[in-house]
Amino acid sequence: MPRNAAPKTKKLESMNLTELRARFREVVGEETRSPNKKFLIRRIEESLAAKKRRSPSRRATATAPSAPPPAPTAPATTSAEGTQPARQRGRFAGVSLQQLQEKYREVVGRPTGSSNVSYLQWKIREAEAGRINVGPRPAREVKVREDGKRVIPLSFDAGALEALDKAWRNAGMPSRTEFFRRAIRRYLVDMGAPEVAALFAPNEDEQGPA
Incomplete structure (x- = not known):
């Protein structure tokens, strides 16, 4: 494992x-709602490692002990319209x-909304090599x-959930489910959907302070 991997x-x-x-979206180029922190960390590290391997400076360092002298600039091709840039390879x-x-x-x-060119190229290669699952997400x-x-x-940060539970208990509510039911009902009323809000009325055995 590289020395800088642990930090x-x-x-x-x-x-x-x-x-x-947010870091997953920035590095991998996809939105995710996964609650699995180990999966997110692994995917982020794999994407960062893949980008590092593709870095021109990384390849140059790996193949030579010292920087080679700069290569002469390839002459640009010319045409009737004028000078054209050198042809890209790959x-x-x-x-x-x-x-x-x-x-x-x-x-x-499956479709993608990613605009990260390096990520798209990497994912295509990985799929063609059979190293990732393909097809629609289940x-x-x-x-x-x-x-x-x-x-x-529903997934919450441990600290946020602990604070949430303390709040509804201090308010005298009988359960976390009742708290969510009341919160949903109140928000639906504010949205102007009283008929839907009525579906979230509390059960008789869960009645508590209003």
């Missing part, structure tokens, strides 16, 4: 979930962002209880 990992581990998701040379996104959808099997399974009610996942 980076510690810095990521010190971030809360919101900060990690598989993705001259490929537009839109074409990259279309290639991503074709190879990875829908998150919703648990259904015996009484027909559905359980939806």
Whole structure:
């Protein structure tokens, strides 16, 4: 493991979930709602490592003990319209962002809104090499209880949840579920949707201070 990997990992581990998701979006180029901090940290580190490997300065350092003398500038080609820039090399040379996104959808099997060219190129290569899962992301399974009610996942930072629980207990509410029900009902009323708000009325055995 590189000597500087541990400090980076510690810095990521010190971030809360919101900060990690923002860092994920910045580095990986995709939005995520994953509550798994280990997954987010791993993906961030993998993306950073891939970018570092592709860095021209990194490749030059790895192949030579000292910087080579600057190569002479290749003469530009000329045409009737004037001087033209030197031709780019590489598989993705001259490929537009839109074409990259279309290639991503074709190879990875799902659309992307990312405008990070390096990330798109890396993801296409990884998919072609069989190192990542391709195809549409599976829908998150919703648990259904015996009484027909559905359980939806909610994730909070540990500190925020602790403070939230303390607040509703101090207010005399009987449960966290009742707190969420009242909060949703009040917000729906403020939105001008009283009929929907009525669906979140408290159960008789959960009545508490108004």
